[in-house]
Amino acid sequence: MQVLGTDATIDDHDDRVLGEEASVLEAAQQATGLAGWGSDQTFRIGLRKKIEDMLHMAPPQREALRQTLIGTLAIRLQVIEDGRREPAILSETIEQPLFIFGLPRSGTTYMHSLLALDPAARSPLVWESMHPSPPPVASTFATDPRIEQTREELKAIDAMAPGFLEKHPMEPQDPTECEAFTTYHFNTIAIWASFPLPRYAAWIRSGAADGLFEWHRRMLQQYQWKGPRGRWTLKSPNHIFTLPALLAVYPDARLVQTHRDPLQTLPSNASLVHTMRAGMDPAASPHATGRDVVDMMADGIDLAMQARSDPSIHERILDIAYSDTVKDPIGTVRRIHAHFGLPFSDTHLRAIEARIEEDARNRTTPHKYSLEDFGMSAENITARFAEYRKRFAAFIS
Numbered sequence: 335m336q337v338l339g340t341d342a343t344i345d346d347h348d349d350r351v352l353g354e355e356a357s358v359l360e361a362a363q364q365a366t367g368l369a370g371w372g373s374d375q376t377f378r379i380g381l382r383k384k385i386e387d388m389l390h391m392a393p394p395q396r397e398a399l400r401q402t403l404i405g406t407l408a409i410r411l412q413v414i415e416d417g418r419r420e421p422a423i424l425s426e427t428i429e430q431p432l433f434i435f436g437l438p439r440s441g442t443t444y445m446h447s448l449l450a451l452d453p454a455a456r457s458p459l460v461w462e463s464m465h466p467s468p469p470p471v472a473s474t475f476a477t478d479p480r481i482e483q484t485r486e487e488l489k490a491i492d493a494m495a496p497g498f499l500e501k502h503p504m505e506p507q508d509p510t511e512c513e514a515f516t517t518y519h520f521n522t523i524a525i526w527a528s529f530p531l532p533r534y535a536a537w538i539r540s541g542a543a544d545g546l547f548e549w550h551r552r553m554l555q556q557y558q559w560k561g562p563r564g565r566w567t568l569k570s571p572n573h574i575f576t577l578p579a580l581l582a583v584y585p586d587a588r589l590v591q592t593h594r595d596p597l598q599t600l601p602s603n604a605s606l607v608h609t610m611r612a613g614m615d616p617a618a619s620p621h622a623t624g625r626d627v628v629d630m631m632a633d634g635i636d637l638a639m640q641a642r643s644d645p646s647i648h649e650r651i652l653d654i655a656y657s658d659t660v661k662d663p664i665g666t667v668r669r670i671h672a673h674f675g676l677p678f679s680d681t682h683l684r685a686i687e688a689r690i691e692e693d694a695r696n697r698t699t700p701h702k703y704s705l706e707d708f709g710m711s712a713e714n715i716t717a718r719f720a721e722y723r724k725r726f727a728a729f730i731s
Contacts, residue, residue, distance in 0.1 A: 354385045358400065362407035372414045376545030380520030380534070381407075387531040395615055399529055410518045412467035413556055423469065426555035431566035431584055432674065435573035435638075436592030437631055439602040441659040443502075443511070445592060446569035448667050450509040451685040454677075456564030457509035458557055460484060466515065466553065470561035481506045495613030501606045501701050512550060512570035519549040523572055523630065528610045530618070530626060539633035543579035551583055565676075574634040577641035581650070588674045591638070593729035594656035596631065596719045597705070597712060603627050604710070605703040624708025632718040639722060655729040663690065 355378065363369045381403065388399045417423050432449070434442050450457040461484040462470045470478065484506040492499040504510075513522035521542065526535050554566060573580055581587060604620070604627040611618040642648040652673045658666045664686055671678040705712060716723070723730060 348386075350389055351382055351385050354389065354400075355382055358385070358403045358407060361404045362411055365404065365408045366411045366415075368411040368415050370411070370414055370418060372417075374545050374548060377410065377519045377521075377549070379542070379544055380537070383534040383537045384520060384525065384531060386533045387529070391529075392615075395529065398614055399525075402525070402528075406518055406520070409465075409467065413518065413553070416467050416469060416556065417552070420469075420559070423555050423559045424552075426558050428551055428554050428558070428566060428584070430586045430588060431554070431568055432588040432590070433573060433580065433584075434567075434569035434590045434592065435571060435577075437574070437594065437596065437599045437603070437635060438571040439599040439606075440571075440592040440594035441654070441656040442569045442571060442592050444663070445590070445654065445659050445666065445670075446509055446511070446567065448663055448686050448689065449567050449670065451689060452565075452567070452682040453679065454565055454682075455567040456558070456562055457567045458512075458515060458553075459506070460488075460504055460508050460510045460514065461506040462557055462561070463510050463514035463553075466518075466556050469556050469559050472560060472562050475562055476507075491613075495610050497609050498606070498613070500698070501609060509567070509569075511572075512568055513572050515553040516546060516550055516570075516572070518553070519546055521546045526626075526630070527607045528614050530611065530622065535626065535630060538575060539630060539637075541575050541579075541637050543576040546576060547579055547583035571634075574638040577638060577647055578644075581647060587650070589651040590654055590670055591651050592654050592656060592659065593726050595723070595730040596635075596715050600624075600627055600631060600715060601703045601705050601708055601710060602701065603631065604708040605701065608708065620707060621709030624710045627708070628710065628715065628718060635719065635722045639725065653726065653729055 358381075359371075384399065384403060388396050388403075391399065432455075434446050434449070436442050446457065449455060461478065461481045464484050464487065465480040488499065488504060488506065513524040516522045517524050521538070523538060525531070526538065558566075577589075601624075604624045607627055608618065608620050608623040611623055642651065652670060654666060654670070664683065667682075667686060668678055670676075705715075
């Protein structure tokens, strides 16, 4: 038995897994002309978990995932090479980042977008997260050709999974979530949203985090080195699984948890996940997706509550209700700034007001979904999330 990291093992006698791992690593090296994987090999834990699942897939899905792994590995190689060529990147310090986390569809994206409007804030953008190498440069940040490249790639994603951008609007210059770049460490629920990966999902649900936030910090260094600077303002539902690991790397982090009743968030999340899975496999089962979403998010919220049983973690977190975010977005942003002692400028206020007006002009038909669409039941969800709904009743009622 070969042990990698502190919280994951893999059977090294499974020649198929190790053989496929060697194959995708070699393919990425050939694609980039690079071979330096760096000293941190913990990315291979998640990679191998995905490969274990990949070997049980039908040929079309297996090849699609294989190509995704190769592309992801190629980007990791390029980022590591950037650090080798420019060691100053690795000296960048990341101070007091602000993290928003919570169940998917609980308002994390909207609140993140409003906080990111602060001129003093800095959030990773979609385009730089999809194409992080070479590092972005402040002087060309708004005109980088990767912006248009990303725009075309987003169109291709929406063509493959029709309805994705309607349910989860995204533009190249929008703020993006952390899994857009932690995917290069093979530890994110993002890939699980496109492929049913039971072994990998079980590993994520265990709270696995070897090397995760060391890589997270490395990516922020990549973006910050010559790119725009500001107070890092970040978000990801993925962080419900890994709060202790996050604080181990970012002990000065500011944390905001959003809350919304799982009876609303889970079918919405299942609808988005199923859109992605059906793009990869037209025969994907919506009921199977529903089960996967309930299991994943129930375990994730349990891990977050377990972490918050530690007073030193609990006291670091500001809780925000989805209803407050929707009904009083400006007041909610003010509350977050006041809680962490951050100034709230007139410029930021005007930017939020303009965003709210723009949203009102461009309002579209609401994303429709139901529990029954995905084989979910109110009784099961209420039981699975009973402790969460009780503990945070004031924020989800």
